[in-house]
Every structure is written in C-alpha cells, then in structure tokens.
Amino acid sequence: MVVQSAQLMALKTASIDLHQAVASETKRTPKFRTPLNRLDETLSKIDSILHETSRLSKVLDRPKHDIETFVNHLESGKKSVSECSTIKIWFVNEKLAHENKLIHLDHELLRFFHDELQDDTSTGIRRTQTDIHAFGRKMDRVLSSITKQPSGLSSSGSVPELPEFIVGFDFHLKELKRVLLKDANQVVSVSAPGGCGKTTLAKMLCHDNEIKGIFGDNIVYVTVSRTTSLKTIVQKILTHHFRVNDCEFETDEEAKNQLKNVLSQMGSEKILLVLDDVWCESQSIIQDLKFPIPGYKILVTSRFLFPSLGSTYELGLLNDEDARTLLNHSAFTCDANQINVPDDLIIKMVKSCKGFPLALTVVVASLRGQDELTWRTTLNKWSEGQTIFHSNSQLLLSLQVSVDALESLPIARECFLDLGSFPEDEKIAASAFVDIWAELYNLDMEGMYTIEYLLELSSRNLLNLKISRSDASEIEGYGNEHYVTQHDLLRELAIHLSSQEPIPQRKRLFIEIHANITPTWWIEYNQQPISARLLSVTTDETFSCNWNDLNAPKVEVLILNPRGKNYTLPHFIKKMNRLKALNITSYGIYPSELHELTFISFLSNLKSIRLEHVSLSSSIQSICELKNLQKLSFIICKIGNAFVDFSFMPPNLKELEFDGCYDLKQVPASICNLAYLRKLTITNCHELEALPKGLGSLSNLEILRVHSCTRLVKLPESIGDLCNLVFLDISDCLSINSLPDQIGELKGLRVLKMSGCHRLEELPASVTNLSLLEDVICDEETSYLWRYYESDLSDVKIGVVEDDRLANFKKIVG
Known part of the structure; x- marks a missing residue:
C-alpha cells in the first residue's frame, strides 16, 4: 500500500504539473494553441480518473515499472510544453517539429489510460494519428522545398513546370x-x-x-x-x-x-x-x-x-485503372499506420469521380487519413444528390464535399472562401492574406497561422502554395516570395459557396466589372446597405473609374484589383467607417497610377494598407493622417515623387515594408520618428544606396530586414542604438564592404542573416560583445570571418547556406 501511495502521489504531481504548464503556455504563446488545447482536454479527462477510486485502482494495479515510466514521460512532457514559447516563430520546420512532439505526447497520454477512457481513447488516438500524419506531410513539404528549385511560372511567357505526379496522359x-x-x-x-x-x-x-x-x-x-x-x-x-x-x-x-x-x-x-x-x-x-x-x-x-x-x-476522362492509380496517390501515403479502406469503397469512389483528375485529387485528398466511416459517409452524401459529373456545374457541386470536410476547421473553410477575392489565373502573394485574415479571423499579424492555413488548404489540393526561396524554412517575413495559385474551378466554387444568401446579407461580396458594365444588382442595391465584411472589386484595363454609389458600412476588408494604367479610388470608401485592411493590387502589365488617394484619410479605423504594383507618382501624405494605421506595405511599387516633402509618417505604425520598389533611392528620414515601429523590411530595392542616419532612434525596432538591396553600401552608425533589435537580415547586400563598430552594441540581437555579402572582408571586433546572439546564417565564405571569433562566441550557431543567387545580381551591380 505504501508503494501504491507513493506511485499515486508521483502520478498526481506529475499530471498536475503538466496541466499547469499547459495552461501557462496556452496563455503565453498562441503559436501552439491547437495542440495545447487538445492536451488540456486530455489532461482534464485524466484528472477525473485520478479522483475516481474505481477507475484509479485499475491504473495502480499496473506494474510498478510501467507507472514509473509514465511519470517520467509526464515530466519530459512538461519540459516540451514549457519550451513552446522559446521556439522561434520564423523557423517553420522547427515549429512543426515541436507541434508534432506535442501531438505525440497527447497520443501517449491517451494510450496509457486506454482502458479507463475506453471509447474516448480510441477516438482520440485516431485523431492524433491523423494529426501526426498531417503534420508529417506539412514538414515534408516545407523541408523538401528547401532543396527544390522554385517551381511555377517565372514569367508570363515561360512554360510552367509539370505536376509532381501524372497518370493516364x-x-x-x-x-x-x-x-x-x-x-x-x-x-x-x-x-x-x-x-x-x-x-x-x-x-x-x-x-x-x-x-x-x-x-x-x-x-x-x-x-x-x-x-x-x-x-x-x-x-x-x-x-x-x-x-x-x-x-x-x-x-x-x-x-x-x-x-x-x-x-x-x-x-x-x-x-x-x-x-x-x-x-x-x-x-x-x-x-x-x-x-x-x-x-x-x-x-x-x-x-x-x-x-x-x-x-x-x-481530351477524354481517365479510365478506371488510371483513375484508381491517381486516387491511391491522392488519398493514401506510404505510412505503415495508414488506415485500410475496403476495396469496395475505393471502387465506388473511382466510379463516382468518373475519371475527372481534379475530382480525384481534390475530393479524395480530403479523405486522406480518414477512417472507413468517413469514406462511406462521403459516398452517401453523393448518393443523395448527383453522382455523375455530366457538366461542370455538377463537378462544382461535387467538389463542395472537399470544403464540407473542413467542418472541423471552420476558419480554414472561411479562408478558402476568401480566395474568390482575387482574379482568376493570377499568382497571389502569401503575405497578401496576412492582413486580411488578421482582421477577419483574429489571426496573428506575424503570418505563422496564415501560412499554416495555406499549408492545410494546399494539403487538400484546394490551392497550390509555392515556396520560392531556397531558405524556405523561414516562411514568415518573406511571404511576398511565396505565392498561391488556384484552379479556376475551385475559385468558382469559393464564389458559388459565398453567394448563397441574398446580396445584402452576404458576408463577402465579389464584384467584377468588365469595361464599364456593372452588375445589374448594383443599381438596385446602391442605397440599401449591404452586410459584407469583405468586399472585393475587380476591374479590367478598359474600366474608366465611373463608380456607382455603394452603401457598405460594415466592410472591414477591402480588396481592389485594377488592371488599367490609371485607377481612381471609389468614392464610396469614404463611408466605410469600419474598414481595417485595404489591399490594392494591380494585375496589369504596368503599374496602375492611383488617383484620389485623399479618400484614404477618411478611414480612421484603418490598421493596414498593402499597395502592390501601383504607381505613387502623386503624394501619399493623406496616409500619414491615419493615427490607427499599424502596417504599411509597398510591394513592387513605382515610388516616383511620392515621398517628396514626406515630413512625417503615421505615428502609430508598427510595421513598414518596401519590397521590389525598383526606383526607391532613399527611405524617408521621417521613419526615424516612428516610436512604435517593430518591423522594418526593405527587400529587393536595388536602387537604395543608404539608410537614414537616424535609424538608431527606432528604440522599439525588433526586426530589421535589408535584404537584396544590392547598391546599399553600409549600415548607419546609429544602428547600435537599436536596443530591442532581435533579428537583422542584410543578406545579398552585395555592396556592403564593412559593418560599423557599433554593431556590437546590439545587446538583444539573437539572429543575424548575412549570406551573399561578398565584399565584406572582415568583421569588427565588437561582434564579440553580442552576448545574446544565437544564430548566424551566412555563406561559406563569410563563415570563415566568424570562425576567427569562435572562441569568444562559443554559444553562437553558425549556419552555412548555399549561395546560388549571386548570379542574379551581377548585372545589377555592374
């Protein structure tokens, strides 16, 4: 009895400690919210067992060694949980690996209490097995993308790469x-x-x-x-x-x-x-x-x-043999724990999909890892309606099963429906979704959850996510280089499912204007308020900007997709008092020149503005009047004279981004007055020669990315005053030949990226003062400069990446 009492005390103590650690980390970090919530649910069930005599006695009747082993497992699990907040958000593969570890922990808890939990356990184990397989596939995709060359269209005139798996053609x-x-x-x-x-x-x-x-x-x-x-x-x-x-x-x-x-x-x-x-x-x-x-x-x-x-x-449809081959590839993995699906269900599914490759890859992918009951339920749903795809409309309805399979992931379903906001046959930067989903679904502004939802939809073949950087493990922060494409039928499905309610009641409203022909309903409802939270307006190159009125007071996200050379903002946005995110992306050959930017000054609640492939020849001073603006992005924009006399910036800005702005020669000095700025990103701006001298006054700056700015010669000496800087990236800044001595004053710096800085001949001795530095990511040549100080920086991990981008910039720097 004494032995059992000691075992019970150890078991209860370890369980309580783990439960408290889960509760603490759930509040501290949102990165692992889903697996931590599941652990909390499992531990709550275990607590009930530990306080119920009849079920507890079964546990204590087990061999002493089994209980001791399990107590050790709980204690190591507590350590894994406590490490959640230390995982770097910018390393996706590290995050997914840790998330997988938490899922395994949940799995082991359920296994140990299998008999006491009975029915709950078998369901939970199936759930965690499915999760383990799903996260394994996510990690495979992320890790494989590190070694693969970028895929997809490199330009409109080049030939896209082939799909990884083709059968029957x-x-x-x-x-x-x-x-x-x-x-x-x-x-x-x-x-x-x-x-x-x-x-x-x-x-x-x-x-x-x-x-x-x-x-x-x-x-x-x-x-x-x-x-x-x-x-x-x-x-x-x-x-x-x-x-x-x-x-x-x-x-x-x-x-x-x-x-x-x-x-x-x-x-x-x-x-x-x-x-x-x-x-x-x-x-x-x-x-x-x-x-x-x-x-x-x-x-x-x-x-x-x-x-x-x-x-x-x-082109005919696939025959049964080829269709089955494609189905097996889409639905099953080579995992030894793969759930077996009876042959009769596979045959029925092949016949139901009628040889449509898209149906076989998309619909069946939603059943990957699911049990026999889910397969039968899906087939029963089809049998209640139409099971043969005689037309596109029937295929469209059949594909809805894939979206219905997202029932347990309601936000993922909503994210899929939002994809109808963008024009067909276009590449959409992954970063474009960050601001949108942060406002609509309260996702993190860091972009990690955005990428996870994109990965989830990609794993179900509901979109194609292309990770185009060679160092793809760092997805967060480089979302402009990762993009999404989607089959036009799936885009039609998103629009179809979003358009079931009457227009005034829809949550999202998609408007397409060809020439100057507006939808007939617009005239009818121009005075009646609509309830949409998301509004997307797509116009072609012949649109003359003669806007009808639109009463949309509840819109929180506005997406404008122009194609014409000139584009006047719609006057009705002045009445969108709830607007929080504005995205304007031109899909024409040349940047669209924006007019009537003064309308933006009426949007007092606006939190983020993303401008892509537009011309800012006129002043954008009206943006600076937005006191609640937190994020401002200029992507592949023609800057022109927009920053002339740019004496101040939005006072509460937390993130500022310039990417691919080919005529940006200098960053406005007024950014140095941004007391709350946390992230400054300047990438692929090849005309930029210098950063503001007063950059060091950005006392709250945590992340500074100056990536691929090939004419940038040096960093300002004031950089040492960035006391809160954690992450610095100067990769592929080919003209930098020295670092300022003051860089050693960055006492909070943890990550430094500097691959491709080929003119850098030595490091200042002050780098030995970087006491918190953990990771230096550089090319092999630069790594030798760091090896010189290796004895003084024993805790620093030097990661060498393959540098294959130099050739792309030789012509630029001459």
Missing part, C-alpha cells in the same frame, strides 16, 4: 503531338470540361523532348483569363518572352501588327504559342493571333469548342 500526349505536327491547320485546340487536365496536357507537350527539339526556346506560354484583351496578351508575349520594353498600344490592331512584325523577323525558326484556358468570349483573339508565318503554330486549351479556327483534340 501518355496516349493523349502522343495523339496531341501527332495532330499538332502533322495537321495542316495552324490552330489546334484541346477541349474538355474543367478539371479534366487540359493544362497538364499542354504543359507535358511543352516539356516533351521532341517538341523542344522542333521549337527550341520559341515556346511561348500565356494563361488567358476571362477578361484578358488582345493588347494584354501581346504585351505579355513581347515583354516577358521577347524582352521588348515599353510596348504600350493604343489599339488592338496596333498590338496585333507589332507582334506580327516581331514573329516575322524570326526567319525560318519555328514558333509555338500556347494559349491556356481560353474562354468563348476570346475566340476573336485567337483569330487575331493567326499570322501567315511558316512554322508558326498555336495551341489552345479551352472548355469550349472552336471548330471554325482549326483542329480540335477532345
């Missing part, structure tokens, strides 16, 4: 090549319903060795959105493939003639123009791109048939 590729090369018609169309793999087949053709041997580098790939004009397509071709600058056209005829002249000058070289995802409205554009040039071919992919333009290859 070999025969189609052979037949399509035969038609393209042997047929006398200049235009060959690949036609099939959405989700059949037309784009995949077109990519395969472009990557085929025989095709590349015939056309060489003259394969031009252009994705044609529904609203694309002939001028826009020609601009893409000439700008991105043929490197023709300043190709602006007044008329379509002028654009057509210019392209014809360029192609005609190529002599006997063969040319293949691929127009992907052409809508029926664009049939005339195909006709305009036909020129009587020998060796010039056009390949079109479309849901529609264009028999009058040339030959058509109708």
